[in-house]
Amino acid sequence: xxxxxxxxxxxxxxxxxxxxxxxxxxxxxxxxxxxxxxxxxxxxxxxxxxxxxxxxxxxxxxxxxxxxxxxxxxxxxxxxxxxxxxxxxxxxxxxxxxxxxxxxxxxxxxxxxxxxxxxxxxxxxxxxxxxxxxxxxxxxxxxxxxxxxxxxxxxxxxxxxxxxxxxxxxxxxxxxxxxxxxxxxxxxxxxxxxxxxxxxxxxxxxxxxxxxxxxxxxxxxxxxxxxxxxxxxxxxxxxxxxxxxxxxxxxxxxxxxxxxxxxxxxxxxxxxxxxxxxxxxxxxxxxxxxxxxxxxxxxxxxxxxxxxxxxxxxxxxxxxxxxxxxxxxxxxxxxxxxxxxxxxxxxxxxxxxxxxxxxxxxxxxxxxxxxxxxxxxxxxx
Ligand code: C2E
Ligand code: MG
Ligand code: MG
Numbered sequence: 001x002x003x004x005x006x007x008x009x010x011x012x013x014x015x016x017x018x019x020x021x022x023x024x025x026x027x028x029x030x031x032x033x034x035x036x037x038x039x040x041x042x043x044x045x046x047x048x049x050x051x052x053x054x055x056x057x058x059x060x061x062x063x064x065x066x067x068x069x070x071x072x073x074x075x076x077x078x079x080x081x082x083x084x085x086x087x088x089x090x091x092x093x094x095x096x097x098x099x100x101x102x103x104x105x106x107x108x109x110x111x112x113x114x115x116x117x118x119x120x121x122x123x124x125x126x127x128x129x130x131x132x133x134x135x136x137x138x139x140x141x142x143x144x145x146x147x148x149x150x151x152x153x154x155x156x157x158x159x160x161x162x163x164x165x166x167x168x169x170x171x172x173x174x175x176x177x178x179x180x181x182x183x184x185x186x187x188x189x190x191x192x193x194x195x196x197x198x199x200x201x202x203x204x205x206x207x208x209x210x211x212x213x214x215x216x217x218x219x220x221x222x223x224x225x226x227x228x229x230x231x232x233x234x235x236x237x238x239x240x241x242x243x244x245x246x247x248x249x250x251x252x253x254x255x256x257x258x259x260x261x262x263x264x265x266x267x268x269x270x271x272x273x274x275x276x277x278x279x280x281x282x283x284x285x286x287x288x289x290x291x292x293x294x295x296x297x298x299x300x301x302x303x304x305x306x307x308x309x310x311x312x313x314x315x316x317x318x319x320x321x322x323x324x325x326x327x328x329x330x331x332x333x334x335x336x337x338x339x340x341x342x343x344x345x346x347x348x349x350x351x352x353x354x355x356x357x358x359x360x361x362x363x364x365x366x367x368x369x370x371x372x373x374x375x376x377x378x379x380x381x
Contacts, residue, residue: 002014002068002070005068006068014065014070015035015039017061017064018039018041018057018061018072019033019035019041021057021060021061021064022041022043022057024060025053025056025057025060026043026045026047026053030045030046030047031043031044031045031046031047032044032045036089040093042089042092050076050107051076051107054072054074054106054107055106055107057072058071058072058106071103071106072106073096073099073100073106073107074092074096074106074107074108075091075092075093075094075095075096075097075098075099075107075108075109075110076092076095076107076108076109076110077091077092077095077109077110078110090118091110091114091115091118092110094110094114094115094117094118095108095109095110095111095114096108098114120166120169120173120177121177121180121181123166124169124173124174124177124178125177125178125181125183127163128178128183128186128187129186131161131163132186132187132190136161136162136163136164137159137160137161137187137190137191138159138160138162138194139157139158139159139160139191139194139195139198140157140158140160140363140364140365141155141156141157141158141212141363141364141365141366141369142155142156142158142356142361142362142363142364143155143356143360143361143369143372144156144213144334144354144355144356144360145354145355145356145360145374146353146354146377147344147347147348147352147353147354147355148353149377150374150375151374151375151376151377152210152360152369152372152374152375152376152377153210153211153354153377153379154210154211154212154213154245154354155210155211155212155213155366155369156212156213156214156215156247156356156363157191157194157195157212157213157214157215158171158215158363159171159174159175159187159191159215160363161174174187175187175217179217179219182219182223184217184219184220184223185217185219185220185223185224185226185229188214188215188216188217188220188226189224189226189229189230189233191214191215192214192229192230192233192234193233195212195214195233195244196233196234196236196237196239197237198366199212199237199239199243199366200237200238200239202366202367203238203239207370208370208376208378208379209243209379209381210243210369210370210376210377210379211242211243211244211245211379212243212244212245213244213245213246213247213275214244214245214246214247215247215248215249215277216246216247216248217248217249218248218249218260221259221260221263222259222260226263227263227266227267227270230244230246230267230272231270240271240381241270241271241272242271242272242273242381243379243381244272244273245272245273245274245275245295245296246267246272246273246274246275247275247276247277247298248260248264248274248275248276248277249276249277249278249281249282257291260292261291261292264292264293264294265293268293268295273295273296274293274294274295275294275295275296275297275298275334276288276289276292276294276296276297276298277298278298278300278336279297279298279299279300279322280299280300280302280303280322281300281302289325289329294331295331295332296331296332296333296334296353296354297326297331297332297333297334298334298335298336298356299319299322299333299334299335299336300336300337301336301337301357302337303315303318303319303335303337304335304336304337304338304339304343304357305337307342307343307346308342309342309343309345309346316346319335319347319350320350323350323351323352327351332353332354333351333352333353333354334352334353334354334355334356335347335352335354335355335356335357336355336356336357337356337357337358338355338356338357338358338359338360339357339358339359340359341359343357343359344359360372360374
């Protein structure tokens with residue numbers, strides 16, 4: 001951001017200033033100081049008061065540039081004798097990254113939990129290809145219900161990883177890892193192909209069908225030709241585009257706006273519905289709504305967390321006014337995370353179109369959705 005605002009040469013100057021600050025605070029006589037990459041520095045020191053030093057460095061940095069806030073973040077690792085330098089740096093970096101979103105602290109000490117986290121991340125990256133090839137990653141479907149009829153109108157496809165060596169790996173672990181290391185398109189394309197294959201089996205057997213929503217990462221739009229990938233999966237199995245919905249989470253940042261915006265528009269023009277996932281969970285929800293066009297907004301389940309129809313006055317104001325906003329913008333509204341009949345009744349009373357959550361069913365095999373008692377809306381291909 002600094003480079004964008006002030007230019008690269010000013011950015012270079014800042015890096016030099018930071019280097020000087022570090023040299024002043026950690027005396028070169030008993031420290032090694034280096035620039036690691038980009039805006040990452042590494043300090044090897046026997047200075048006992050390292051945390052205080054970091055705070056002092058931060059104060060210098062604030063004082064140096066009063067017109068912009070440059071926040072320093074540090075990860076600390078105490079290497080033992082048998083640690084090599086590379087893994088020591090990795091661990092310090094891991095500790096540093098762990099406070100990325102926490103603006104109230106400037107440093108963090110590495111602990112063993114982070115090491116396990118690192119090992120799991122490595123395992124996920126190393127085994128992704130074989131997990132897909134061996135069918136350890138599968139897709140389950142969660143029903144989505146239309147509130148006006150009470151019937152199932154769609155299903156969301158959700159990836160599941162059941163690993164023979166380490167058991168179930170939660171999407172909360174493997175999705176962020178694959179995003180961080182930019183491998184997410186592989187999974188999303190694989191999930192899409194599985195959805196198409198499942199759909200084709202039912203269709204060829206003459207069984208009832210449901211439109212399915214699939215989750216895409218905003219990175220898919222940057223890293224591959226995701227439209228082409230989806231198109232080829234869909235056409236290979238002869239699935240009409242109006243039977244597939246594309247879910248994109250709202251955690252979209254400014255940089256990839258163009259590719260994503262074009263992608264969303266193109267998907268919609270081609271006849272796919274595009275849904276905004278997890279609305280309300282990030283800091284820029286409203287801007288995303290302003291800048292992109294969606295057919296449906298999925299309200300994040302946090303809106304309903306701890307919801308009590310007789311007590312949660314504020315939650316009700318927020319939910320109903322956001323619903324009104326969706327209406328004014330011509331979008332359908334879907335509530336995620338519905339777990340109780342009270343929640344369902346409230347959502348129905350204020351006019352939500354659809355809902356999804358454990359109350360209706362957990363993610364399950366596609367065929368099992370059709371066996372649920374509440375019934376299925378007939379879908380026209
Ligand atoms: P999401 O798309 O918002 O999916 C909804 C998540 O909420 C799912 O978790 C689902 O099991 C869970 N859920 C549904 N109803 C309830 C409820 O009533 N209560 C509670 N507490 N939870 C409920 P899951 O399957 O663990 O997926 C987590 C996230 O991982 C998904 O959130 C989605 O963002 C991502 N994800 C899953 N599969 C894929 C995929 O194939 N590709 C990509 N890019 N992301 C995926
Ligand atoms: Mg989703
Ligand atoms: Mg969601």
